[in-house]
Amino acid sequence: xxxxxxxxxxxxxxxxxxxxxxxxxxxxxxxxxxxxxxxxxxxxxxxxxxxxxxxxxxxxxxxxxxxxxxxxxxxxxxxxxxxxxxxxxxxxxxxxxxxxxxxxxxxxxxxxxxxxxxxxxxxxxxxxxxxxxxxxxxxxxxxxxxxxxxxxxxxxxxxxxxxxxxxxxxxxxxxxxxxxxxxxxxxxxxxxxxxxxxxxxxxxxxxxxxxxxxxxxxxxxxxxxxxxxxxxxxxxxxxxxxxxxxxxxxxxxxxxxxxxxxxxxxxxxxxxxxxxxxxxxxxxxxxxxxxxxxxxxxxxxxxxxxxxxxxxxxxxxxxxxxxxxxxxxxxxxxxxxxxxxxxxx
Amino acid sequence: xxxxxxxxxxxxxxxxxxxxxxxxxxxxxxxxxxxxxxxxxxxxxxxxxxxxxxxxxxxxxxxxxxxxxxx
Numbered sequence: 376x377x378x379x380x381x382x383x384x385x386x387x388x389x390x391x392x393x394x395x396x397x398x399x400x401x402x403x404x405x406x407x408x409x410x411x412x413x414x415x416x417x418x419x420x421x422x423x424x425x426x427x428x429x430x431x432x433x434x435x436x437x438x439x440x441x442x443x444x445x446x447x448x449x450x451x452x453x454x455x456x457x458x459x460x461x462x463x464x465x466x467x468x469x470x471x472x473x474x475x476x477x478x479x480x481x482x483x484x485x486x487x488x489x490x491x492x493x494x495x496x497x498x499x500x501x502x503x504x505x506x507x508x509x510x511x512x513x514x515x516x517x518x519x520x521x522x523x524x525x526x527x528x529x530x531x532x533x534x535x536x537x538x539x540x541x542x543x544x545x546x547x548x549x550x551x552x553x554x555x556x557x558x559x560x561x562x563x564x565x566x567x568x569x570x571x572x573x574x575x576x577x578x579x580x581x582x583x584x585x586x587x588x589x590x591x592x593x594x595x596x597x598x599x600x601x602x603x604x605x606x607x608x609x610x611x612x613x614x615x616x617x618x619x620x621x622x623x624x625x626x627x628x629x630x631x632x633x634x635x636x637x638x639x640x641x642x643x644x645x646x647x648x649x650x651x652x653x654x655x656x657x658x659x660x661x662x663x664x665x666x667x668x669x670x671x672x673x674x675x676x677x678x679x680x681x682x683x684x685x686x687x688x689x690x691x692x693x694x695x696x697x698x699x700x701x702x703x704x705x706x707x708x709x710x711x712x713x714x715x716x717x718x719x720x
Numbered sequence: 721x722x723x724x725x726x727x728x729x730x731x732x733x734x735x736x737x738x739x740x741x742x743x744x745x746x747x748x749x750x751x752x753x754x755x756x757x758x759x760x761x762x763x764x765x766x767x768x769x770x771x772x773x774x775x776x777x778x779x780x781x782x783x784x785x786x787x788x789x790x791x
Contacts, residue, residue, distance in 0.1 A: 380726050387733040394740035405748050413755035417763075425771065428782035448781075465781050562739065600743055617761045619754070637754035638746055661765035662758070663772050680762055705770045706782055718782055720775055 402639040410632070410641040414680040420663060423676050423686035425707065431462050431716035433469055438710035439496075440528075440697045444485045447701035451492045452710055453483035459494050461506065464701075464708065464718050473504055473513050486531040491516065491551075493537055495526030501539045503551055519549045521556050528570045530579070532593070538579055540567035546581050548593060558596040562589060568610050574618040582609030588623050590635060602633040604640050611656045611667070615679075622665060622679075624653030630667050632679065644677045646684060655697045660704030668695030674709055690717055 436456035443450045449470060451461050457478030461471040479497035486492065495501040501519040508514055524543030531537045532548075536557070540546045546560040546567055565584030572579045578599070582588045588609055590600040602621070611624035615632070620641070624630045629645035630653055644665060651670035658665050658679065665677040666688070674695055676686035693712035700707050706720045766772055777783050 377726070380730060383730060384733055387730075387737050390737050391733070391740055394737065394744050397744045398740070401744065401748060405750050407750050408752045408755065410751070410755045410758070413752060414759055417759065420772065423771070428780070597742065598739060600746055615758065615761075616765075617757070620758060634751070634754040634758070636749045637751050638748045639751070641751065641755065641758075659769050659771045661762050661769035661772060663762040663766060663769060666771075680759060700771070703770075704768070705775065705780075707771060720771060720780065720782060 402637075405637050405639065410680065411682070417680055419681045419683050420678045420685050423664065425676075425686065425688055425719040427690050427717045427719055428706070429464060429467050429718040431460075431464070431467055431718070432714075433460055433472070434458065434714045434716075436714060437693075437712040438696060438714060438716060439481050440483045440494075441699055441708055441710040441716060442483055442485045443699045443701045443708065444489050445487050445702050446489060447703040447705060449485070449489070450699070450701075450708055450716075451483050451485050452697075452716055453480040453494050453496075454714065455480060456714075459483055459492060459504070461492065462716070464706065471506060471513050476502070476515075482526060482528045484529045484531055484537070486534055488534050490534055491531065493529050493531065495519075495529060495539065497525050499523065499525060499541070499543075501526055501529050501537065501549070503537070517551050517554050519547075519551070519554055522547065524566065527566065527568045530570060530572050532572065532576055538570060538572065538593075540570040540581050542566040544583070546570060546579070546591065548596075558593075560589075560591050560596065560598065562598045562601075563587070565608070568608060569612045571613045571621075573614055574616070580612050580614065580621050582612035582623050582625075584608040586625070588612055588621060588633065590621070600635065600638055602631075602640065604631055604643075605629070607652070610652060610654055613656055613658060616658060616660060616662045620662075622656055622658060624656040624667050626652035628652060628669075630656060630665060630677070642679075642682050644679075644682050649675070654695060657698045657700040657707065659700055659707075666698055666700065666707055668698045668709060670694050672711070674698060674707075688717075688719055690719075691715065 434454035477498035481496035563583040607626035655668040674688035691711035697710040
């Protein structure tokens with residue numbers, strides 16, 4: 376390396392460090408209080424006791440992902456038995472049982488329209504299935520291939536666009552029609568594990584194995600903000616229902632809430648008795664409750680404003696791998712390595 | 721080749737600085753305002769949150785209502 380280049384590298388390193396210090400200081404300057412203090416006058420939510428209302432039986436192996444349809448009735452689940460199952464959660468009937476080319480599935484998603492579902496995993500691809508095909512058969516509509524690592528998560532923006540996160544450290548916005556990448560979101564320094572789309576569909580957030588969460592502007596293709604603080608991989612991420620905050624779940628056994636407008640962490644959900652990783656999370660409709668799935672087979676329910684545990688869902692015989700609250704807030708669905716899905720309320 | 725590596729590292733470092741500049745320039749609000757807005761959203765929507773309020777069995781689609789009607 377030339378002396379000139381070395382000098383420039385040193386300059387850039389110094390500038391990067393300066394900017395990081397600037398960001399830390401700017402965030403600190405906004406800390407006129409804490410969320411704990413602001414919520415001091417509010418009482419903790421009373422004990423939340425949800426019961427299993429339905430058990431969805433049918434998968435023959437570990438369930439890795441589930442996603443509610445926007446109708447709050449149907450949901451899709453993905454299992455390493457090589458099947459995607461669309462369930463009617465009220466009757467427990469299987470509406471569709473879709474055999475997959477690759478059984479190493481890690482994620483699934485339901486399109487807002489209800490017309491399509493998607494899945495992907497160790498095949499590095501995102502496969503799109505049309506549920507409303509003319510002859511009634513569910514077929515692969517598109518195979519989105521370009522990631523050089525596993526597909527960890529996917530979420531539809533519409534029937535024509537989907538966002539994926541990958542073990543190759545990038546997220547991608549795809550044009551489903553043409554099967555091409557519209558935008559590549561690069562910046563994470565570790566496997567991207569999870570993503571969530573903002574309620575207004577303008578942004579998405581990603582959680583990665585570099586211990587950070589990033590907020591991305593979908594149309595600009597840029598990373599707006601980066602949130603650190605976790606001490607291990609972020610496995611789960613979700614938006615607070617008003618779209619102004621982000622909740623993450625990590626292998627460090629904690630969940631954190633970051634406010635987007637204050638650009639910083641406001642509170643951590645952790646307990647010394649919890650020593651295992653968070654696998655999944657979902658807020659309730661008002662955002663007051665945070666339901667988080669853990670490696671110890673339980674779901675803990677947190678009061679998001681008071682950071683106190685207010686309930687536990689114990690019912691699975693193995694790790695809770697996925698969780699989702701329906702759009703109308705009426706039910707929570709958990710999926711587990713024990714091969715069952717449970718509906719709670 | 722060491723020259724290519726060097727220029728790659730330079731480009732990566734330049735991109736990192738550019739990204740940090742972007743993130744440093746974000747407009748921030750006070751934590752008090754952020755906390756109040758979160759608090760208010762929770763409180764205002766509390767009664768509409770079924771998992772928080774509990775659901776009477778007659779309104780719970782996942783629970784068939786108990787009835788003793790004879791047809």
